[in-house]
Amino acid sequence: MNYSPPTPRLDAGAIRFGLFHCCAVLVAHAVVYLLHEYSHSVVAWLLGWKAYPFQIDYGAPTVLNLLFQSDVGDGVDYAPILAAGHGAQASLIALSGLAFGNVLPYLVVCRLMASATAGANRWLLAALYWTALMxxxxxxxxxxxxxxxxxxxxxxxxxxxxxxxxxxxxFVLVPALALVAHFFLVTYRRSIGRLTASVPGGTACVVLLSAYWFFAYFGSAGYDGGYGPVTQAFAMVSRCILFPLVGMWMWMDAQAVAEAPASSLWGVKRKA
Known part of the structure; x- marks a missing residue:
């Protein structure tokens, strides 16, 4: 007698789950990307190098730009700042995108994820999770x-x-790696069980989206060699090695979290 394995099927809830997370990823990316560019612009304005705080380059109204903000830039002209001998101000403006547009929002979002409201609302938690990832x-x-x-x-x-x-x-590597480690070892591990509970294929969806966007999308910057050979090497490692390896770890870790007898999600107890 031949054995026919059951055919996996996506029910309406699983499809709704996948569509929500795909849309949440795009919205979170747009919000964080604009926060990054606005941070450059606002700091340049505060230091007197721009006439308006939100005067950034939004690029052409193409589908690619609307979805991924591929042509959006901060609109800051660094040449006159450096030529005037204000190198420290140029450095502050250059790093403000990371500091005020990414690191600070990450800390705020993590704080919000620790609230009882986020812990009890899976959809709100998902929006915060993708914002933290971005x-x-x-x-x-x-x-x-x-x-x-x-x-x-x-x-x-x-x-x-x-x-x-x-x-x-x-000097920039140490805090950057600390934040990345915090995301995977703390934010992801505390979120994955609550995000995907009782959803067929939910864990696979979140793991694939997370690993892809982090290591294949963000890590591919400079993959074509436009930023030099060192950046290209980092991009290749991120896209071709870290993407699958960390994705495997995320999947296995999600299973370990799910099988734990008892744990907590941002302070909210999860049943075994």
């Missing part, structure tokens, strides 16, 4: 990926301080 992913796309390069934020910060990107690298 914040951490943006950091990853700069440090380490685009830190040792000839242009972009880290190179501009190094130029303003009169050092090389390689000399600045260790």
């Amino acid at each position: 914040c951490a992913g943006n950091v990853w796309s700069y440090v380490p990926t685009r830190a040792i390069t000839t242009h972009a934020d880290i190179a501009l910060a190094a130029q303003g301080w009169g050092v090389t990107p390689l000399q600045l690298f260790p």
